[in-house]
Amino acid sequence: MDRAAAPQYSAPLLRRRGGPHSMNERLTQTLRSLCFGLLALVMAGTAARAETVSFGTDWKAEAEHGGYYQAIATGIYKKYGLEVNLRQGGPQVNHAQLLAAGVLDFNIASNSFGPLNFAQQNIPMVAIAALFQKDPSVLIAHPGEGNNTLAALKGKPIMISGDTRTGWWLFLKQKFGYTDDQIRPYNFSTAPFLADKKAVQQGYLSSEPYTIEKQGVKPIVLLLADAGYASYGSILQCSRKLTSEKPDLVQRFVNASIEGWYSYLYGDPSPGNALIKKDNPEMNDELLAYGLGKLKEYGIVDSGDAKTMGIGAMTDARWQEFFDTMSKAGLYPADMEFKQAYTLQFVNQKVGMKQ
Numbered sequence: 001m002d003r004a005a006a007p008q009y010s011a012p013l014l015r016r017r018g019g020p021h022s023m024n025e026r027l028t029q030t031l032r033s034l035c036f037g038l039l040a041l042v043m044a045g046t047a048a049r050a051e052t053v054s055f056g057t058d059w060k061a062e063a064e065h066g067g068y069y070q071a072i073a074t075g076i077y078k079k080y081g082l083e084v085n086l087r088q089g090g091p092q093v094n095h096a097q098l099l100a101a102g103v104l105d106f107n108i109a110s111n112s113f114g115p116l117n118f119a120q121q122n123i124p125m126v127a128i129a130a131l132f133q134k135d136p137s138v139l140i141a142h143p144g145e146g147n148n149t150l151a152a153l154k155g156k157p158i159m160i161s162g163d164t165r166t167g168w169w170l171f172l173k174q175k176f177g178y179t180d181d182q183i184r185p186y187n188f189s190t191a192p193f194l195a196d197k198k199a200v201q202q203g204y205l206s207s208e209p210y211t212i213e214k215q216g217v218k219p220i221v222l223l224l225a226d227a228g229y230a231s232y233g234s235i236l237q238c239s240r241k242l243t244s245e246k247p248d249l250v251q252r253f254v255n256a257s258i259e260g261w262y263s264y265l266y267g268d269p270s271p272g273n274a275l276i277k278k279d280n281p282e283m284n285d286e287l288l289a290y291g292l293g294k295l296k297e298y299g300i301v302d303s304g305d306a307k308t309m310g311i312g313a314m315t316d317a318r319w320q321e322f323f324d325t326m327s328k329a330g331l332y333p334a335d336m337e338f339k340q341a342y343t344l345q346f347v348n349q350k351v352g353m354k355q
Contacts, residue, residue, distance in 0.1 A: 002257070003112070016278040020139070025127075030185050037290060041116070045149050050081050050082060050083045051081060051082055051083065051249060052082075052084075052085060052112065053083070053085070053105040053106060053253060054085045054087065054103070054104045054105050055086050055106045055253075056088075056089060056095030056099065056104045056106070056107040057086065057088055058089045058095065058109070058110045058234070059090060059106040059109075059110075060088050060089065060279075060280045060282070061275075061276040061279040061283060062276075062280065062283060062288075062291060063273075063276070063290075063291025063292050064132075064204075064291065065233065065256075065263075065276065066264040066265075066272045066273070066276065066288075066295075067131065067257060067262075067263070067301070068086060068260055068272075069086070069271075069272035069276050070260045070261070070264040070267075070269065070272030070277075071084070071195065071256050071259065071260025071263070071272075072260075072272075072274050072275060073271035074258050074260070074263060074272075076260050076269050077253075077256045077260075079256070080253070080255060080256040081252060084253075087104070088280065089108070089205060089216050091341075093257070093280075095108070095177055096109070096215065097105040098127060099237060100118075100125060105238060106236055106238045106331065107237050108234055108235065108236065109127065109168070109234060109237050110233060110235075111135050111137075111231040111232065112169055112230070112235065112236070112322045113285065114235065115235060115237060115342055116322075116323065116326070116338060118237075118341060119338060119340040123287065124240040124241065125239055125240065126162055126238060126239070126243060126340075126342060127235045127236065127237050127314070127342035127343070127344060128236050128238055128243065128254055128345075128346045128347070129235070129257065129258070129312035129347045130232035130234070130235050130237040130312060130314045130340075131233070131234040131257065131258070131261055131311060131312055132232060132233030132234040132235075132300050132301055133233075133301065133302070133304040133305065133306050134223065134226075134298065134300045134304075135168070135233040135311070136162075136204050136205035136206065136223070136224075136295075136298075136300055137154065137164075137168055137202070137205075137220045137224050137225075137229070137231075138202070138203050138205050138208075138221050139158065139200060139201070139203070139224070139316045140193065140200065140209060140212065140219045140221055140222070141153070141199075141219065141220040142193075142220065142348050143219070143220055144189050144197075145198060145219060146192070147200060149222070150172065150176055150224070152176075153176070153178070153182075153222075154177050155179070155182060156182060157182055157198075157200065157297070158178075158182050158184060158201065158202070159184045159192065159193070159200065160183055160186050160201070161186045161188070163233070163294070164186075164330070165180075165183060167315075168220050168229055168333060169183075169292075170326060171224065171228075171326075171331035174328065174329055175228060180211060186202055187214070189305050190212055190215070191334065192236075192288055193212065194212065194215055205223060205298060206291035206295065207291075207292060207298070208255050209221050210287060210290050225298075230322040231322055232314065233300065233314060234254075234311075238253075243345065243346075245341060247345070247346075250346055253353075254347065254351075255349075255351045256314060258310060258311045258351045261302075261311050261312075261352075262353075263353040264292070265296060269288075269292060273285070276306045284351045305318070308346070309348040309349075310348065310349060310350040311352060312347045312351070313347055313348050313352075314347050314348070315344070319341070320338075325340040333338075
């Protein structure tokens, strides 16, 4: 029976019986009122205990942040006793610095370089979860030009940014023999690419390919992760101090973020998308649907170790592989204590998985 409807049926029966049953009715009503009162107090207490945390993303709001926005929009963070103030990233924003300065409680590192750079500089920040098992970085080429694989691009001009030159370009040099004389400047515009069928450029899985497709070209999209590039993506970071002084807070933030991603990927993403569009009016439903579709198609979030240990999974072996590649490239000293860059304390617990 519907509890809301119960008094409509029980009260008249009690009244017809009279006597002590009327007293029982009043007692029942009193107990019910007390229960509702206690429930209200518990709820109020939970709200009062909610801890406010600041969280910086790595770019303007987009589908790649969908799980975090979903956790806000659907109340998942609040369920874990958290009030999350999310701050967008962008081209003029350095959230890594704000994290190190204590302005932010948590932030997103776009790739595994961020945590390792902190460790190299002895800055006590630590990676606590990797929400992307695959870095969404890609190379993009025109169809019909023989550039269908990363190996085929060896020796050919490629437009990349300065940051990329000291980032995943090092992986391509080691894995496929790319050389620096292939590098051409990249100004974050697809116009040069569209003007030249021989052109190849860097990109992000759900961004530049979409823009290029809107111009009538179906590009070749080569995901570096599928060629063995071991970097994680969308890595949650916080201070080592926070992990030691408030491990419960960190665990709740990680767990809620994970649940947010399961909800965004496999539930109704519209609550998260509505908040994304509010924060970033440049986003629209078509682009968000495209981005979410690519995250699923390429297994960016839920693949590899995440399939058995849950979204956010990290392993020593994966960090070792990435570090070894980059230390051989001369980016990090071989004897660096790279394990200072991360902790597995808060992940690999199958949070949010269907048991």
